[in-house]
Amino acid sequence: MTEIVLIGGGHAHLFVLEAFARAPLPGARLTLITREAFAPYSGMLPGRVSGQYAIDGGEIDLKRLAARAGARFVHASATTIDRGLRQVVVEGHAPVPYDLLSLDIGIVPDVAAIAGAAEHALIVKPISTFRRKLDGLLAGLGDGRTRDLVVVGGGPAGFELAHALRLRADGVPAQAKGGVRVTLAAGRELLGGVPARGRRLARRSLDDAGIALVEGARAVRIDPDAVILEDGRSLGAQAAIVTTRAAAPDMLGRSGLAVDERGFLKVRPTLQAEDDDSLFAAGDCVTLLGQHRPKAGVFAVREGPVLAENLRRAAEGRALRRYRAQSQYLMLLADSRGKAIALRNGLAIRSRLAFWLKDRIDRGFVDRFDDGS
Ligand SMILES: Cc1cc2nc3c(=O)[nH]c(=O)nc-3n(C[C@H](O)[C@H](O)[C@H](O)COP(=O)(O)OP(=O)(O)OC[C@H]3O[C@@H](n4cnc5c(N)ncnc54)[C@H](O)[C@@H]3O)c2cc1C
Structure with missing residues (x-):
């Protein structure tokens, strides 16, 4: 049995859980270790502050998504990765052994x-x-x-x-x-x-x-x-x-992983750690070697499907896909006047249509992973 362990319910791991729900991997067991039972979708955070969305809207029920994926759900904080013993040390829980490990644990405020x-x-x-x-x-x-x-x-x-x-x-x-x-x-x-x-x-x-x-x-x-x-x-x-700026979660440095000068995990285009083929990571907690990009949910989202595919391929011993971060992406910034500023390729507009589009994209994302079933 191949033990695949996911730490953190970040945006990229939603895609991994969805992919395993759609197509289970025989001979593998998936475990999700997460501090939060609900994953907030970044695009809707301000709307939940303003009251545009319900306070419990814009969140994905991780326990339910894990159940759909046939994954074991460990609702606790991972504290350290013991690579010698190939296990994750978890607060208030027995250590969780892994063959393949994936981190999507975001940042901590600096x-x-x-x-x-x-x-x-x-x-x-x-x-x-x-x-x-x-x-x-x-x-x-x-x-x-x-x-x-x-x-x-x-x-x-x-x-x-x-x-x-x-x-x-x-x-x-x-x-x-x-x-x-x-x-x-x-x-x-x-x-x-x-x-x-x-x-x-x-x-x-x-x-x-x-x-x-x-x-x-x-x-x-x-x-x-x-x-x-x-x-x-x-x-x-x-x-x-x-x-303001994001800081790296302590767990990365504490576990002796290969991190950059600010403490973020260095990953290759396959989303594997620089020095460890069994360790994958995505989202804000990583620095993509050779592809400098800002920390934004959009990258975690784009990395998700590649991460899902590579965990599956690694478990099957197949060659891995390479992730290439896009240099241009649509940024939509909502304001309190019913408009949003849309930015892409050096162009910028502010309109009600952009606000409507952002709302549609954001709701669509949450509905995709939180189907209520
Ligand atoms: C107000 C606000 C608005 C934003 N708006 C946007 C936007 O419009 N567009 C955009 O692209 N980005 C936006 N961002 C940035 C966005 O939130 C992040 O880039 C995005 O959430 C990163 O996703 P992630 O997958 O890396 O991790 P996260 O979404 O941060 O998820 C990480 C998860 O891992 C869990 N975790 C952490 N450590 C552990 C541990 N040791 N054990 C177990 N679980 C753990 C955390 O509890 C968390 O649930 C916004 C941020 C803020 C604060």
């Missing part, structure tokens, strides 16, 4: 990069905890005091979250006597790396929504009531939400 963030910032995932804290903060509105919400980080997640918070706050009654100010502290520049027209559209969209944009300086400290920037500016903040 709260260490900003002083005070670990103590004072709100973290977006898990989303249910985040929403509870946010709703608690908004509950007292109407007492005459203004709440300042500051989103730190000017990437796509920061942009969408600022809009989502705006929409959420606008939906709370009794705002007139106080209200909520949303500020996006975008670091040196909003959406760095995006073409100038895209950045212009993004600024206009923030302006339309009444979201204050602060650029030109990174946040260096978070106090209980303020975000402090590197040029000394202080932004009042009853809540600061950090969406």
Whole structure:
């Protein structure tokens, strides 16, 4: 019996489970080890903050998907990979032996990069905890005091979250006597790396929504009531939400795997670890050797089918497929005015149609893996 073990219910592993549900592999046993029972779909996270989607919408039931795939479901955190003994050490559970192992464990927020963030910032995932804290903060509105919400980080997640918070706050009654100010502290520049027209559209969209944009300086400290920037500016903040750089999960380095200088697992185009043919990985936790790409759910999604196929081929002793990350992809950034900015190949438009398209793509993705049966 070949033991195939998946750690993490990230986007790529959804495809692996789906592929095994469609075509079981005789002589192999699949196990999913996951800290969360439900996998949030990244594209719908801001919509779950804003209330566009139900709080439990946009999630995939991993236990149900694992059952469809005939996989054993271990609801726990993996702590270390013992490659000598070929087993995964799991918190509160017996070690899980493997012949082939696959990691899709995402990132951890890099709260260490900003002083005070670990103590004072709100973290977006898990989303249910985040929403509870946010709703608690908004509950007292109407007492005459203004709440300042500051989103730190000017990437796509920061942009969408600022809009989502705006929409959420606008939906709370009794705002007139106080209200909520949303500020996006975008670091040196909003959406760095995006073409100038895209950045212009993004600024206009923030302006339309009444979201204050602060650029030109990174946040260096978070106090209980303020975000402090590197040029000394202080932004009042009853809540600061950090969406800046991603850090690698500790487990990779702790397990003695071949990682890059930031701690992410180095993988070859076959999605195998640089130095281990039995270890596969995909999604934000990897660095693809020779193919530098940003950390985004879209890559985890594209890697998924290749990973599924390669695990099957490896179990059967066949030659593996090579994954080539696309250099151009469609990025859709939703705002709180019912529009989205679509970016691709240097082109940028902002329209209601783009918002509709994003909603359709996102719902389609979740429905694919969470068929409710
Ligand atoms: C607010 C926000 C909005 C975003 N919007 C977009 C967007 O529109 N488009 C886009 O492409 N990207 C977006 N992103 C980025 C996107 O969320 C990530 O790129 C994507 O989720 C990465 O997928 P993944 O498969 O690598 O892992 P993840 O989706 O992060 O999943 C990893 C899973 O592994 C589990 N896990 C981790 N460690 C362990 C362990 N030791 N043992 C067991 N389980 C473990 C975690 O609990 C988690 O469930 C957004 C991010 C944020 C925060």
